[in-house]
Amino acid sequence: MITVLGAGVMGLSIASELHARGVPVRIAGRPAGPEACSWYAGGMLAPFCEGASAEEPVVRLGRLAAAWWAGRGVPVTHAGTLVISPARDRSELSRFARRTTDYETLDADGISALEPDLAGRFAQGLYFPTEAHLSPRTALARLTAGLSEVEFGAPATGRIIDARGLAARDRLTDLRGVRGEMLVLRCPDLNLTRPVRLLHSRIPLYIVPRGNGLYMLGATMIESDNRGPVTVRAMLEMLSAAYALHPALAEAEVIETGADARPAFADNLPRIRRHGDTLYANGLYRHGFLLAPAVAQMVADHITTGQRPEFMDEDHD
Amino acid sequence: MPRFYGTQVDSCLMLGTAGYPSPAILAEAFRTSGAGIATVSLRREGGGGQAFRELIQGLDVHLLPNTAGCHTAREAITTAQMARELFGTSWIKLEVIGHADTLQPDPFALVEAATALCRDGFQVFPYCTEDLILCERLLEAGCEVLMPWGAPIGSGRGLNNPYGLATLRAHLPDVPMVIDAGIGLPSHAAQAMEMGFDAILTNTAVAQAGDPAAMAHALSLAIEAGRLARAADPMGPRDMASPSTPLIGKAFL
Numbered sequence: 001m002i003t004v005l006g007a008g009v010m011g012l013s014i015a016s017e018l019h020a021r022g023v024p025v026r027i028a029g030r031p032a033g034p035e036a037c038s039w040y041a042g043g044m045l046a047p048f049c050e051g052a053s054a055e056e057p058v059v060r061l062g063r064l065a066a067a068w069w070a071g072r073g074v075p076v077t078h079a080g081t082l083v084i085s086p087a088r089d090r091s092e093l094s095r096f097a098r099r100t101t102d103y104e105t106l107d108a109d110g111i112s113a114l115e116p117d118l119a120g121r122f123a124q125g126l127y128f129p130t131e132a133h134l135s136p137r138t139a140l141a142r143l144t145a146g147l148s149e150v151e152f153g154a155p156a157t158g159r160i161i162d163a164r165g166l167a168a169r170d171r172l173t174d175l176r177g178v179r180g181e182m183l184v185l186r187c188p189d190l191n192l193t194r195p196v197r198l199l200h201s202r203i204p205l206y207i208v209p210r211g212n213g214l215y216m217l218g219a220t221m222i223e224s225d226n227r228g229p230v231t232v233r234a235m236l237e238m239l240s241a242a243y244a245l246h247p248a249l250a251e252a253e254v255i256e257t258g259a260d261a262r263p264a265f266a267d268n269l270p271r272i273r274r275h276g277d278t279l280y281a282n283g284l285y286r287h288g289f290l291l292a293p294a295v296a297q298m299v300a301d302h303i304t305t306g307q308r309p310e311f312m313d314e315d316h317d
Numbered sequence: 318m319p320r321f322y323g324t325q326v327d328s329c330l331m332l333g334t335a336g337y338p339s340p341a342i343l344a345e346a347f348r349t350s351g352a353g354i355a356t357v358s359l360r361r362e363g364g365g366g367q368a369f370r371e372l373i374q375g376l377d378v379h380l381l382p383n384t385a386g387c388h389t390a391r392e393a394i395t396t397a398q399m400a401r402e403l404f405g406t407s408w409i410k411l412e413v414i415g416h417a418d419t420l421q422p423d424p425f426a427l428v429e430a431a432t433a434l435c436r437d438g439f440q441v442f443p444y445c446t447e448d449l450i451l452c453e454r455l456l457e458a459g460c461e462v463l464m465p466w467g468a469p470i471g472s473g474r475g476l477n478n479p480y481g482l483a484t485l486r487a488h489l490p491d492v493p494m495v496i497d498a499g500i501g502l503p504s505h506a507a508q509a510m511e512m513g514f515d516a517i518l519t520n521t522a523v524a525q526a527g528d529p530a531a532m533a534h535a536l537s538l539a540i541e542a543g544r545l546a547r548a549a550d551p552m553g554p555r556d557m558a559s560p561s562t563p564l565i566g567k568a569f570l
Contacts, residue, residue, distance in 0.1 A: 053338045099527055176340075176368035201471060226365030233361070261365075266372065267341035 002303065003028050003154055004161045009038035009136070009288045010281055011163035012143040013296035016072060019150055021300055026154040031144040037165060037260035040182050041288050042208050042218050043136040044195045045069070046081045048102045048128050050287065055269055057310065058287055061294035066132040068293035072146060074139045076132050079194035082106075082114060083126040086244055092199040093124055103128045117191050117246065133195050135210055136289055160278045161299060166225065166263040168282055172273070175282060177225025177261030180218065181234040185242070187252035188213035198245050205241035214255065217242055221286070230257040262286055270295050272302070273314040279303075318353075319493055319515040321462050322408070322440040326379060328353035329510065329540045331495065332533065333520025335385075340372045342529050347376050350533035354379045356410055356518065359403065360386035360396050370403065381442060383410035388423075390430035397434055409434060410442040410464065410497075420470040424451045428458055435459025444497050447481040449488055456492065463489070464497040464518065467509065471521045473501025476508055486513045503532075503539030510543025511551065 004015045007029035018025040032038055047062030070076045083103075085093040097103065103126045104110075112119030114127060162168050169175045192215070198205045208216045220234045235257065242249045264285040265271055272295065273280040281299050284291050298309035308315070319326050331354040337343040347355065355378050359366060373380065382400035387393040390413060397409040413430055415423030422445055431441050435458050443455050447465040455463060465485060468474035476482055477499065486494065493516075496509040500519040509517055517540055526532035 055339075095525075176372070177365065179365065222361055222366075223369035224362040224365035225368060226363060264339075266339065266344070268339040 001026060002159050002161060003156060004163055005029060005156055006162065006164035006167070007144075007152070008032050008036035008163070008165055009041070009140065009292045010165065010284060010295065011161075012140060012147070013292040014161055014163055014281060014299050015147055015150060016143050017293075017296040017300040018303065019147060021304060023300070023303060026151040027147070028154045028156040028160075030152060032140045034258075036140075037180075037262055038136055038140060038288050040180065040219075040258040040260050041136040042182070042195070042206060042216060043134045043139065043289050044081065044206065044208060045076070045132040045134065045290055046128065046195065047290060048100050048131060049081050049083065049197060050290065051101065052096050052099045054287070055267060057269060058291065062287065062290040064297075065290050065293045068297075069134055069139060069289070072139075072142060074134055074142045076134050077194070078130075078132045080114075080127055080129040081131040081133075081195050081197060082111070082118075083128070083197045083199065084111065084118070084122040084124070084245075085199040087123065089199055089201050090124065092201060093126065096199055097126055100126070100128075102130060115192055115194070115196070117248075118196075121246065131195075133208055134289065139289065158277070161303075162278055162280045163282065165282065165284075166261055168263070168280060171275070171278075172271075172280060172282055174265060175263050176223075176265075177227075178264050178285065179220065179222040179224040179226055179259065179261050180286065181220040181222075181230040181238070181259040182216060182218040182257070183230070183235065183238060183254060184210070184256035184258075185215045185217060185249065185252035186213050186255050187215060187249055189248045189251060190215070190246055196245065198241055200241055200244075203237045203241045205238055205245070207242065207245065215249075215252070219286070225261045227259065227261050230259045234259075262288075270311050271314075272298060272309045272312045274312070274316065275314070276317050319495075321442070321493055324379065326353040326516070327351070328537070329516040329544055330506075330533075330537050331356065331381070331516055331518040332523060333518065334358075334373055335520055336524040337529055340369065343524075344372070344376060345530040346523050346533035347378060349530045350523075350537040352378060352533065352537065354381050354516075354518075356381045356383050356520070357404075358383050358385040359400055360384065360392075374404075379408075380404050380406060381408050381410050382406065383444075384412045384430075386414070387412060388414050388417075390426040390433070393426070393430045394433055394437075397430075397439060398437075401439070407438055407440050408442065409439050410444060412444045422446060422466070424448065427451070428454045431455050431460055432458040442495070447478055447485050449485055452485060452489060452492075456489070462493045462495065464495045466498040467496045467505060468499025470498045472499055473522060474499055475501060475505035476512075479508070479512070482509070482514075483512055500536075503535045506536050507539040507543035507546075510540050511546050513547050516540075
């Protein structure tokens, strides 16, 4: 019997992968809720866009995510990603294009064909047609539902996989928190069908449609492990960027604000470590839903075959 | 090599620590460039930024905390006091932003904050414009280093007013001066060093490059080239062509 500590996106994905392979597993933790940083994620499965600043494994392994989530019964929307910039930040768009692949270049007509509500607002854009998105809270709930035969709230004993995120800093001392802040808006007047990234020299923003006129706006990246409420500055900046995206958002209702700290290592890539009977899987950074499938598979491969995973940097008793 | 408040620094390059793809890449940029000073902000990160600050402290370079993000003298003074406690240094890079869009310094609040901080024992590195009168006021306030901008923060436009900067350098030949903000390319940095500035501080040019470590290395080479050129006493431009081999005796028509 393997006990998974933590029931955020990492813990649930590992439990789900092990369970699917017939490995007896239980979870020490309650199904993820507002205390898990996965709760506040964007849910963009956008490996190519992330490649603008992330290391190569994020792009390569992130491509596996959409199929894995769909295979777990999670609704995945395959509508691609639209990337645009205000006219005065045109150089941000060309820089983003230089550092990414698998996109098409759009003019104003191309943008309005994809997202009619943005017609006439932006002259140039990039479209990443193979990217996808999901609703993180739905995904967590589906994983939990798929684990109905698995015990939750188990004692943390025996052979352990520690997937507690930032809480595992008591054992993983090189783990740090990177604060992120998000908002959920209701704006029935606006119809966007895919994640839109607004490149801006100071306030990069993404907006992810959640359906029924709901939009998730994110996310700040601050070198801090403070998990306290969203700040006025973050809200001001995100909302003014959102207003630049579309003025209809000025009339939106603010449904929710959220903030938490993402677990990250120095290179912002995940790690798998074995210390005796405990296997640690952590450091998903801003790539929780994008990389959890690949890391969960590596952990399960390691458990079932003893294979040394790509992200393993420590293996000792 | 530059000397700030009695401390000799081994490099003319100072790097900011914000906006890198990861702390690992930030550390690599310091390694490849040999930068001698790291600036670090804490206004937004606050008490929760301890893990990141420890990573910066692990770079084994001089730390220069800044008051980035402060818009009033009061905020800047409070942030400086917090920085002194957190980092155990009396060095403070004083930024008081006067305009949210252009991020240009507020010269009046800057002098006010510099006066208070110098009186309180801080060693102040004020981020200022190239205005000579402002710089004189900052020196009167007790500053022994000046950090005039090249261009607005993050703009990467190089030296917007080379004439003004040259005038400032000529008027205050003995004050250590660092060009801060606006550097986008190694050539900008070389130009500033050729003009006789003592050091260059840049952040965005490195952090936002596709390969930050390579760009930091390029900047360090350009800065060294500019420093050597300055010491070699450049010839200066002439209005007329001047042949390097004599024409007399040649059969020119």
